[in-house]
Amino acid sequence: MRANDILLIEDHKDIAEMVYEYLETSGFSVDYADTGSAGVNLARQNNYDAIVLDLMLPDMDGIDVCKALRCEEGIMVPILMLTARDTLEDKLLGFDSGADDYLIKPFDLEELAARLRSLMKRRTDQPKSEPLVVGDLVLDVNAKIASREGNVLNLSPTGMKILILLTMESPNVVDRSAVEKVIWDDLPPDSDALRSHLYNLRKVVDKPYSHSLIHTVHSTGFRLSDESAD
Numbered sequence: 001m002r003a004n005d006i007l008l009i010e011d012h013k014d015i016a017e018m019v020y021e022y023l024e025t026s027g028f029s030v031d032y033a034d035t036g037s038a039g040v041n042l043a044r045q046n047n048y049d050a051i052v053l054d055l056m057l058p059d060m061d062g063i064d065v066c067k068a069l070r071c072e073e074g075i076m077v078p079i080l081m082l083t084a085r086d087t088l089e090d091k092l093l094g095f096d097s098g099a100d101d102y103l104i105k106p107f108d109l110e111e112l113a114a115r116l117r118s119l120m121k122r123r124t125d126q127p128k129s130e131p132l133v134v135g136d137l138v139l140d141v142n143a144k145i146a147s148r149e150g151n152v153l154n155l156s157p158t159g160m161k162i163l164i165l166l167t168m169e170s171p172n173v174v175d176r177s178a179v180e181k182v183i184w185d186d187l188p189p190d191s192d193a194l195r196s197h198l199y200n201l202r203k204v205v206d207k208p209y210s211h212s213l214i215h216t217v218h219s220t221g222f223r224l225s226d227e228s229a230d
Contacts, residue, residue: 004028005047006116009039009065010054010082015105019052022109028116036060040068048077049120052112055083055094063097070098076157078119082107088192095196096203100158102189111187118185132167135226137205137213139167148209158183159201166214166224175221198222 006023010016011034023030031046033039036057043051051069055062062081069075081099083090094102101115132139139146144160146153155163165182166174180188183197198214206212215223 004120005049006030007033007039007042007046007048007051009033009036009051009057009062011035011057012054015054015082019109019112023113023116026113028113034058036062036065036068039065040073043069043075043077044073050078050080050116052116053079053081053099055081055085062099063093066094066097066099070156071154078116078157080112080115080119088196091192092196092199095156095158095193096200098156100156101184102193114187115184118187121185132170134167134170134224135213136209137167137224137226139163141168146205148205151208153204155204156197156200158197159204162197162201163205163224166222169224171223171225173217173221173223179222 004027006028008016008019008030010019016032016034020030020032031042033042036059039053053062053065057065062083066079066081069079078100079098081094081102082105083094083102084105086104091102100119103112103115132141136149137146141164146155146160146163161182162179165179176194180194183194188194202212202214206214213224213226215225215227217223
């Protein structure tokens with residue numbers, strides 16, 4: 001497959017045709033599935049650069065598709081979810097299942113393409129070769145594997161991006177705009193999205209353990225620090 005291969009999972013024929021044609025004319029190569037199960041099968045068989053996933057599907061909804069791709073198949077390519085639901089609860093559910101970004105229907109096709117490019121954009125910074133250690137957290141940036149107390153952390157791709165940034169800057173404070181930029185480049189969706197990603201990241205990194213490593217610095221940003229050792 002060539003670069004910029006996209007899997008579109010959308011059951012609404014008119015929307016699917018519109019998105020398919022626009023992405024194809026914008027330089028992407030698109031595979032299409034009109035059910036969740038067909039989409040999971042295609043994702044299992046091919047290496048895509050990103051997946052555009054509708055929330056409402058006839059056989060299994062987008063949340064279940066996300067969980068199947070992340071947890072059962074171990075597929076970690078960026079997932080952009082299309083949804084008509086815009087409550088914070090819905091966004092948290094989507095991000096918790098493994099989605100990296102979302103667009104609310106109706107959406108602008110140009111913005112869809114821009115968000116896909118942002119999700120797929122390769123980071124130019126070269127990661128450090130040695131594992132990074134903060135307290136009982138060990139992060140192998142090259143392998144993108146993080147653990148606490150020897151337990152491997154099951155992070156989404158976006159959660160891993162945030163954790164890498166915070167760990168590389170630890171114990172310094174990282175301002176909110178820098179975190180948004182590493183996730184969405186220059187196209188952050190809204191304030192709820194970042195809050196949702198941080199909430200999910202904390203659930204994995206901090207909640208099961210005796211003390212927190214991720215700290216919010218009021219009106220400034222976030223820092224990763226083993227404050228028990230500071």
